[in-house]
Amino acid sequence: MSSSTTDAPGETQHVDLAISGMTCASCSARIERKLNKVEGVQASVNLATEKASVTFPSALSVTDIVGVVEKTGYGATPLEQDRRPGGAPAMTHDVVGSGSLRLRMVVASALALLVVLVHMVPPVRDALGMGGHWLQLVLTAPIYFWAAWPFHRAAAINARHGASTMDTLVSVGITAAFGWSVLALLTGFTADLYFETAAVVTAFLLIGRFIEARAKAQGRSALTSLLELGAKDVAVLRQEGGGAMATSEHRVPVEELVVGDRFVVRPGEKVATDGTILSGRSTIDASMVTGESMPVEVGPQDTVTGATVNGHGRLIVRATRVGSETTLARITELVEQAQTGKAPVQRLADRISAVFVPTVLVIAAVTFLLWLVTGHTFTEALAPAVAVLIIACPCALGLATPTALLTGTGRGAQLGILIKGPQILESTRRVDTVVLDKTGTLTTGRPVLTDVVTAGSLPEHAALKAAASVEAGSEHPVAGAVVDGARERGIDLVQAEDVVNLPGEGVRARLKDTEVTVGRPSLFDVVPEVLVETLERADGTTVLVGWGGTARAALTVADTARETSAAAVERLRGLGLTPYLLTGDNARTAAAVAQEVGIDPSDVMAEVLPQDKFARVQELQGQGRVVAMVGDGVNDAAALAQADLGMAMGSGTDVAAESADIVLMRSDVETVADAIGLSRQTLTVIKQNLLWAFGYNTLAIPLAAFGLLTPLIAGGAMALSSVLVVLNSLRLKGFGRA
Known part of the structure; x- marks a missing residue:
């Protein structure tokens, strides 16, 4: 089942898609633009998560939406709903490319190193002579045709659709360098060859892309860990047919749980789903779900959250929420929603990316022509034009916002902030x-006993013992606070008899041979001055306790900070x-x-x-x-x-x-x-990333156009720029750590 949902007949549907083939901000902007051109469709495409969130009218189908993406030149797969209680969309692909990217990177890097040795190290170059040029061709050909194939393929697909992306810049740049070198070698027209440019630039870009993929996976790790938190199976208590009260445990997959089921949580096990404890006492480690560092003591009637870890006691729990209704599912959904969306500050970057690549192609062409018309040779004009193409890649611009959002929202989930x-x-x-x-x-939201004031020589513990013994049978929050206060002080209660509740006033009961009253001042004939003063200055709810018509003590209950x-x-x-x-x-x-x-x-x-x-x-x-x-x-x-x-x-x-x-x-x-603090820090990192990305391109393109950057340096700088943006975003993983 896909994640497509329908709100109501004739209204709208929603689907989350995994998008394949995106390499830069221009790709995501183009897909988003194409989807939003379809009447009634609202789409947001995120480069870092490689996903599209699409809302569309019920007159369309998921197949129609996928078709729009595929016609744009990219792959689209509806995200499957995970069967775990979290119910959140599961990750459908490995951002690192299942080893293909790694292999291309390793091969290209090794061959590029040999090309550089042959081309630039004088002893090797002199020893090989003209044979070195042919060796460079042999070493560079696998890099150009195989290692760089993803760039060429994406550029061709985009060209077929009349568009251009970062891959277009890379493919055109290394094709110009490699093609000119082959032509020059075959014709003997010039000794200026650029095999090392095509080889090294490709290697640099593959290394940068691999590092980006790994870093994006780290930024997504918080969401992945949330998806893996839930229990896989659970011991459910089933009633046996042989007796009305006979029950036995059955181990079942956790997705078979329904609301009302009773299940067992043994020491060290994960709680299978949200529920209420029926019996047993223990401590619960909720750190992975709520960020709470200390275990919480729980007992009968307390609520527990799915995916938290039971401490030392055996618990029997009744399920109150299952599947997509659980706390874990809601957390995962909110984190996914935040990571897939776009901050307003990213819209500017998207608009710029949409026109950036065509602009760069024009700049590169103008650079080439200007160098030619100013008296430079073809090879002298080719180098700065290729440098412009390579260094202008908008990857850093596209990654600036989503990588920071991935890391910031993921860190927030770890801290219990959604x-x-x-x-x-x-x-x-x-x-x-x-x-x-x-x-x-x-x-705290829970009243506690804060003060006990007595009149005369009556000891505080005696007054509290009398009041708590009378209040023990009441369910009123004030009564509960008095009883808890007595127990915390180690006071043993007396069994009360003839208990009479006085609605809106208090309670009266017999303790041994004495009738004791706890409640409002109106229940007593005599209230000593010291107790009147306590009533007037108390910062909470105060009840009186006494017998024989005289109030003997005042007990103050308050909700403490x-x-x-x-x-x-x-x-x-x-x-x-x-x-x-x-x-x-x-x-x-x-x-x-x-x-x-x-x-x-x-x-x-x-x-x-x-x-x-x-x-x-x-x-x-x-x-x-x-x-x-x-x-x-x-x-x-x-x-x-x-x-x-x-x-x-x-x-x-x-x-x-x-x-x-x-x-x-x-x-x-x-x-x-x-x-x-985390939200502001995330926004600060986004702005730092965008400032770097804009500043980098603004400064680097003129330097390349004026011949101050070689294609080799341009390739390295471009790859490094994207990596720096991602690494800056990953700093958010340390937010809140001492």
């Missing part, structure tokens, strides 16, 4: 304000951003969190209703600010969509993630700074 599209990079450059939701973003939030806010300031705190909580609680994480009190927006978060973002934009919004809940979705840059915590809701431009798989505000 950038939805290359256009997002431009947004991060302009952002000057970041609005941070409080609950679940700056804070994450340990990393303060450092994250400081990093955001270092990136030139002004952080704002946005919350529906009361002003006192919001101010306390803001003070803890380092946000200015004047930049706190508290008591904001969910429907008003959108308006607050609009207000900041109305003040001329470029706003990034960070949130994780359904109530953040509108604000995320309105913001210039929306960033959703991956631990939040699907609605928030869909509304955002960047998804942060880790529940850690540090990733906000990482995401903006």
